[in-house]
Amino acid sequence: MKLAGLKSVDGAHEESIWAAAWAPAADHRPTAVLLTGALDETVRAWRPDDLAAVGPPARGHALGVVSLAAHSAGALAAAVSLDSFVRVFDVDSGASVATLEAPPSEVWGVQFHPKGNALAAAGGGSGSVKLWDTEKWEPITSLAVPRPEGARPDKTGSGKFVLSVAWSPDGKLLACGSMDGTIAVYDAVRMKFLHHLEGHHMPVRSMVFSPVDPHVLFTACDDCHIHIYDAKEKSLIGAMSGHASWVLSIDVSPDGLAVATGSSDRTVRLWDINMRSSVQTMSNHSDQVWAVAFRPPGGAGVRAGRLASVSDDKSISLYDYS
Amino acid sequence: MPETAAEANLRRQLEQTLAADPSIPLHHYDLGVFLWARAEAEQEGDGDEARRLRAAAAEHFLAAAKLNPNDGVPFRFLGNHYARGGDTQRAAKCYQRAVALNADDAEAGEALCDLLDVEGKESLELAVCKEAAGKSPRAFWAFRRLGYLQVHQRKWSDAIQSLQHAIRGYPTCADLWEALGLAYHRLGMFTAAVKSYGRAIELDSSRVFALIESGNIQLMLGYFRKGVEQFRSALEMAPHNHSAYFGLASALLAWSRNCVTTGAFGWAANLLKEASEAAKICASLTKNLSCVWKLHGDVQLALARCFPWVDEKIKRGVDAQMFKDSVQEWRNAILSAANGAKLSYQRALHLTPWEANVHNDAAICLDLIYSMDDNNRHDPNVWELSEKMSLGALILEPVNKDFWVTLGSMSSDLALKQHSFIRALHLDMSLSEAWAYLGKIYRQSGDKQLAKEAFDRARSIDPSLALPWAGMSAENYHQSGGSTVNESFESCLRAAQILPLPEFQIGLGTIAARTGNLLSPQVLMAVRQAVHRAPHYPESHNINGLVSEVRSDFQSAIRFYQQARSALGMMKNSKSDNKYVFADVSVNLARSLYKAGLATDAVRECEELRSQGLLSIDGLQIYALALWKTGRSEEALSVSRNLAENLSGMKPESAGVALGFICTLTYAISGKDSAAAVIHKLPGQLNYSSQLKFIISALDALHPNKRLQLPQLSMPPRLTSYEVMSEVHSNIALGKAIEGEMDKPLRVDASLSYLKKVLHMYPDCSLVRNQLGSLLLWSGDWMASHKAIRVTSLTHGHTSSMGLRSAHQIQASAMVCCYATCTSYPKFSFPTCEHQYLSGHDEIHHLQRWVHREPWNQDARYLLVLAIFQKAREEKYPKHMCIILKRLIMQVLSNASNSHENKVVQYEVFLLLLLSSEICLQSLDYENCIAQAIEALRRTASRCVDTFFAHFQLCRAYAVKGDLLNSRNEYMNCLKKHANTEMGWVMLKHLESACSLETCSDEIYKNLRECIERNGSDLSKWTSLFNLVSAQCFIGDENFASAEEALAQACAEGDPDSCILFLNGATCMEIARRFAAPQFISRAAPSLRKAQQKSHASLPLVSLLLAQAEGSLGSKTKWEKNLRLEWFSWLPELRPAEVYFQMHLLARQSAAAASQQNQLVETMQSPESWLLRAIHLNPSCSRYWKALLQLMDA
Structure with missing residues (x-):
């Protein structure tokens, strides 16, 4: 289990890069494509092995791209901009497919359902998770985050701000993380709130379910820790520490054995889930690392694992994961 | 089947050919094959007709073989003929001949081997296969046969070679793959075995054997999940296969053990329940297999050990009885599982009484049952059942070291314990468990030196054993000194991570409470698990409460403390033993109640404790605080006096804390003077803690008359911590600012100069830097915006929330407040700011990053609006920016609308509405512009906010719209406002003539002068x-x-x-x-x-x-x-065109004067072309045309 730096593109965007996602290989395109979104209000696409730019940058994301998510079929992706618009676009042509408008500051992280029939968005200031269907792009429902039992009064007085969202790989669970550290878990089939997961007390910016144990959830939090939850049994089953500052992003390797995290301490770390410890630290970025993403399996001749990381230093790095 | 016409025809032909030339063997052979096929086609295989045909065929084959003895095929047919006739001897010979002639003849080879197999001639069969295989590498049938035989004879490595070769010939034969898998498996080549089994399953998904065997291998390799999957699919194929059930149960057991070590107890319990079901079915299928019962026992025992207590039912308002019931229920569940285990072990013992380890398992199980069941009081004269069972195991196998350890760990007699462990160590000197247990005994009997030695030995033999770490942790914990406590925490953390026992976890929580590590997630996880594993320990609930409290989850903390008290009530010990523990928990409870805002309840708790005389120092402080909160200030003061009397008897650090508390409380109740009096009464030589210093400096700052000139404040900085000292200095600086009377304007200068000195002392202190920056902005210094940016520094990641303003706020404010337009791009305007603050664009990116980092932070969004507005103003309000701005303003306004109290927020709302109005004005939407400005006036009470600018905006809007009457009214409103902003008056002056209003410039100038004097600008x-x-x-x-x-x-x-x-x-x-x-x-x-x-x-x-x-x-x-x-x-x-025109003039001059100076600009082109360019740019200017005419004339 290790990472080896393959390539790094400095100045990939004109400004800080904030989001990255892999659009998986599809029938019409043999390889996966890396999408990145940045403060310079563009989304760019990159080839998977040499990080050569694919097509011109897609513009029109006012004030910067906050979050990116790719549809599991590989053709579509969604980008959230700071002015609370979600633009759904065709990965290859960059053409808009739909523009979903949310009330101001009511959308942040997005994720497609693993089967691809819904798009979930962390509802920011609305304190909820919003769901759209992916056929007509109409809102399905909005799942509110209830206040936890006996919660402390909110310090900022501005309600809960929901930052991140994650689907379990079997599509049965949906989790969302908020700025005060609460994580809400929903039954995604019956669209019902199940329970909160406790343990974090600062913003939870990123989370991901394990691909092998569909109820194991990994979370990244500003309190510098990574937690492992049994989301079904509502228990904290592991915690990993080592970052010197906020953990901004997390992704799990396709084999389910490792997670990678990006942090404000400018490093990317690789963690062994079984050992509950950090096995490698990459410090090639010179500013905080806002997103890490493992390439999904599948596609022509793709055996090797790939990890991409993007940072405020305007660069993209690609690593070999083996 | 009768012969058809075509067949008859064919026969005639064949017979004719044969008759034509009977010496050619092929003709005999062809006719033989034809006849044989006819015989096969007969309806009755052994009918007379068929027999006749075969005999005829055999004759022809015989003839063919005689004519050409080197062709094997006729021999094969002959062999078939004899085999059918039951003459195995001759058949075998014929086949042998056929194989000898052609080793690749699979049919003959298989038939020969079958014949030999039936007769049990295995070695002969082997020889035939070997011979054929040796003759031809393409004799795959021989390799296959050979492989199977070798597998049968357990010659695994030979078998692998043969099978691999055979697979080349029959790559889709699942049997071959399965056999190969088995061979690899037996040789211990597990990965290869898994691959081969996998191939077999791929080719034929109903291969139960391959599924089960590969499941077993996965289990052995530790891949429980895959193992479980494989056993499950085997069960789908063969629902009554007991080995699949056995495998499933053991896989689930192993998986659950893995879960337990990571702490996922609920998960483990679920897996174990499933495992127990599987084991039960397996037992019902096999009945009398001891190992199945043992497996069931193991599963049940593991379940009993990891079954978690679930507090789902207890939500609010802990009822002691409900808690008790819940714990009892949990205990019963465990007991029933343990009893189930016991029963299974009993059955296993009944079947195989000679198995020593079942005795041992039963002993362990009994021990668990005794420890869980409160009703069993130990009678020292009777041997416990568990001890007996353990001894039984030992009698069967006296040299088993592990049994000795078991006996030692469950015996209640100290001498026997020690003896057992020493016996175990005799058997194996490097048995780390025995050393660890021995250490535990010595520790309990107080022999520290021996304990330490034993633990050290255990740890050096096996560092992954939890107990020695725990022992070392306990050792360090009781020693004095700061570093050893941290070491103790580390050791205990390791122990709890290796083995998540509730005892270790509670210990970890206790140490964490002392070292301040309660916020660590590892501690949280351990303590939460401890509650689930040991709900009957009051300490686990108490620590759990502490952990929740430190995470500001006070409601849960209250619930946990109440549970702790209920658990205390369930203890068997007498009330008086628990008295002090009870008091401790109650103080915790009172503190949480107070923090959760339930001061009355907190007071009640404290009073109850006081009536029992159990109120400690901490309790007193909470009592006083809660009393004050409920409005009983006098009582609170008397309690704090009570506390003050006890000060001298305390340890210095807790005395310092208590003193700080008294000061703060006195200040809150009776104001700064009494608090100052308290401080004055202090003994001078008292070594102030840094917190106390902070309090004193704060009081000092609030106290303009400076009665607290205490020498301790100016102590050299080395003695106190860095952070607190910077806060103290920040307080002093504030104090300098509010020197004199409270209602006077702040004396920013004094504060600034002090802060500069502090910054010189602590150059990397962001608190001081930020304070300096914000004071600079405050000071109204003309160049403040430039200076403020220089002193503050933006750090990444953590933004310090300390100080008056964050660095981001200062930078953003500085950007907005520079009066000069700072655009770096001369397309829009030309920067006139002499100090070249041109990083405005960059600053917007900084703000966007800030919003991205803290999307919930309304301040950041507000400042972003201001910054973008500034940029829009510089760029003459481009349309897209206006749209973004409108959206952003709406966003910030919608979030700010819910807080009406805060003055700052009100002002922000006011300003945002005005900005929005201005944007409407710039996009020529006058109606909305006026509406927004009126909204701004409506939404804000004039006592909070100076509404001058709202009127000013209205005045502008009406003037632009041409509504002179309203415009004039608003102008008068502005005049009446006596605004305290110089800029306002200057701008109003501008408006005066623009709207052709009556002149009151004197009044404006007067107001401006007043304003300047007031602000000292x-x-x-x-x-x-x-x-x-x-x-x-x-x-x-x-x-x-x-x-x-x-x-x-x-x-x-x-x-x-x-x-x-x-x-x-x-x-x-x-x-x-x-x-x-x-x-x-x-x-x-x-x-x-x-x-x-x-x-x-x-x-x-x-x-x-x-x-x-x-x-x-x-x-x-x-x-x-x-x-x-x-x-x-x-x-x-x-x-512009005029520049070109001027260049034309210049060009004409210099063309006339000196043409050699061609490096000058004007000589780049001829005068005509300059002029033509000017005309091209502006054809409407007659001057240019005239000049052109002149030029043409010349």
Whole structure:
């Protein structure tokens, strides 16, 4: 289990890069494509092995791209901009497919359902998770985050701000993380709130379910820790520490054995889930690392694992994961 | 089946050919094959007709074989014929001949081997296969046969070779793959075995054997999940296969053990329940297999050990009885699982009483049952059942070291324990468990030295054993000294991570409470698990409460403390034993109640404790605090006096804390004077803790008359911690600012100079830097915005929330508050700011990053709006920015609307509405503009916010709309407001003439003067600005003389801005032009010259005007020089036609004068082309056409 730096593109965007996602290989395109979104209000696409730019940058994301998510079929992706618009676009042509408008500051992280029939968005200031269907792009429902039992009064007085969202790989669970550290878990089939997961007390910016144990959830939090939850049994089953500052992003390797995290301490770390410890630290970025993403399996001749990381230093790095 | 016509025809042909030439074997053979096929086709295989045909065929085959003895095929047919006839001897011979002639003949080979197999001639069979295999590498049948035989004979490595070869011939034969898998499996090549089994399953998904075997291998390799999957699919194929059930149960058991070590107890329990079901079914299928019962016992025992207590039912309001019931339920569940285990072990024992380890397992199980069941009181004279069972195991196998350890760990007799462990160590010196247990015994009996030695040995033998770490942790914990406690925490953490026992976890929590590690997630996880594993321990609930409390989850903390008390009530010990523990928990409870805002309940708790005389120092503090909160201040003070009396008897650090508490409380109840009195009463030599210093400095700051000149404050910094000292200094600086009376304006200067000194001392302290920055912005210093940015530093990641303003706020405010337009791109405007603060664009990105980092932070969004607005203003309100701004403002407003109390928020709302109004005005939407401004007036009470600018905005809007009446009204409103902003008055002056309102400039000027005096701001700067505006008004009225006068005044004030100088020059030139007054040209020239020198970027038009002035004054070279300057001060795409025209003039001059100077700009092109370009840019100017005519004439 290790990472080896393959390539790094400095100045990939004109400004800080904030989001990255892999659009998986599809029938019409043999390889996966890396999408990145940045403060310079563009989304760019990159080839998977040499990080050569694919097509011109897609513009029109006012004030910067906050979050990116790719549809599991590989053709579509969604980008959230700071002015609370979600633009759904065709990965290859960059053409808009739909523009979903949310009330101001009511959308942040997005994720497609693993089967691809819904798009979930962390509802920011609305304190909820919003769901759209992916056929007509109409809102399905909005799942509110209830206040936890006996919660402390909110310090900022501005309600809960929901930052991140994650689907379990079997599509049965949906989790969302908020700025005060609460994580809400929903039954995604019956669209019902199940329970909160406790343990974090600062913003939870990123989370991901394990691909092998569909109820194991990994979370990244500003309190510098990574937690492992049994989301079904509502228990904290592991915690990993080592970052010197906020953990901004997390992704799990396709084999389910490792997670990678990006942090404000400018490093990317690789963690062994079984050992509950950090096995490698990459410090090639010179500013905080806002997103890490493992390439999904599948596609022509793709055996090797790939990890991409993007940072405020305007660069993209690609690593070999083996 | 009778012969058909075609067949008859064929036979005739064959017979004829044979008759034609009977010496050719092929003809015999062909006819034989035909007859044989006919015989096969007969309906009755052994009917007379068939027999007849076969006999005929055999004759022909025989003839063929005789004629050509080197062809094997007829022999094979002969063999078939004899085999059918039951003559195995001859058949075998014929087959042998066939195989010997052609080793690749699979049919003959298989038939021969089958014959041999039936007769049990295995070695012969082997020999035949080997021979065939040796003869031809393509004799795959032989390799296959050989492989199977070798597998049968357990010659695994030979079998692998044969099977691999055979697979080349039959790559899709699942049997071969399965056999290969088995061979690999037996040789211990597990990965290869898994692959082979996998291939077999792939080819034929109903391979139960392959599924089960590969499941077993996966289990052995530790891949429980895959193992479980495989056993499950085997069960789908064969629902009554007991080995699949056995495998499933053991896989689930192993998986659950893995879960337990990571702490996922709920998960483990679920897996174990499933495992128990599987084991039960397996037992019902096999009945009398001891190992199945043992497996079931193991599963049940594991379940009993990891079954978690679930507190789902207890939500609110802990009822002691409910808690008790819940714990009892949990205990019963465990007991029933343990009893189930016991029963299974009993059955296993019944079946195989000679198995020592079942005895041992039963002993362990019994021990668990005894430890869980409260009703069993141990009678020292009777041997416990578990001890007995353990001894039984030992009698069967006296040399098993593990049994000795088991006996030692469950015996209650100290001597027997020690004896057992020592016996175990006799058997194996490096048995780490025995050493660890021995250490535990020595520790319990107080023999520390021996305990330490034993633990050290255990740890050095096996560092992954939890117990020695725990022992070392306990050792360190009781020693004094800061570092050892941390070591103790580390050791205990390791112990709890290796083995998540509730005892270790509670210990970890206790140590964490002392070392301040309660926030660590590892501790949280351990303590939560401890509660689930040991709900009957009061300590687990208590620590759990502490953990929740430290995470500010007070409601849960209260619930946990109450549970702890209920658990205490369930303890068997007498009440008096638990008295102090009870008091501790109650104090915790009171504190949480207070923190959760339930002060009355907290008071009640404390009073109850007090009545029992159990109120400790901590309790007293909470009591006083809660009393104060409930409004019983007098009582609170008396309690705090009570506390003060006890101060001398305390440890110094807790005394310091208590003292700080008393001061703060006294201040809160009876004000600063009494608090000061408390401090004065302090013994002088008392070594102040840093917190106390902070309190004193804060009091000092609030106390303008400086009665607290305590020497301790100015102590050298080495003695106290860095953070607190910087806070103390920040307090002192604030104190300097509010020196004198409270209602006077702040004395920012004194504070600033103090802060500068502090910064010199602590150069990397962001708190001081931020405070300095915000005070600078506050100070109204003309250049504050530039200085503030220099002192504050933006750090990444953590933004310090300390201080008056964050670094981001300071930077953003500085960007917005620079009066000069700072655009870096000269397309929109020209920067006149002398200090070149040109990082505005970058600053917006900083703010966007901040919003991205803290999307919930409304301050960040608000500042972003301001910054973008500033940019929009500089870029003349482009449409897309207006749209973004409108959206952003709506967003911030929608979030700010819910807090009406806060003055700052009110002001922000007011400002945002005005911004929104301004954007509407700029996009020519007057109705909305007015509506927004009125909304701003409506939403904000005038006592909180100075509404001057709302009226001002309305006045502008009405004026633009042409509604003079309303405009005038608003103007008067503005005048009445006595706003405290200089800028407001200056701008109002502007409006006065723009709306052609009656002149009250005197009044405005008066107001401005008052305002300047009140704020102590720079008189000359503001006067010159005011004069500039007046001049602009005069110019608007075409009153150039007055304008010139005003501008001259403005220029005379101190250090005028370049734009004032420029306007002065331009006005002079205009007067000179209009009124033909050449004396003004000489006035214009110096102003323009100064303006040119002062501005950093070269201002356009200045040079042009200066060129004209200089030209008029008779200096041709200066005229030329300035015209060239003018050319370069424009961006290429922005140059107006006039510049080209001037260049044409210049070109004509220099073309006439000196053509060799071709490096000059004007010589780049001919005068004609300059002129043509000018005309191209502006064809409507008749001057250019005239010049062109002249040029053509010339």
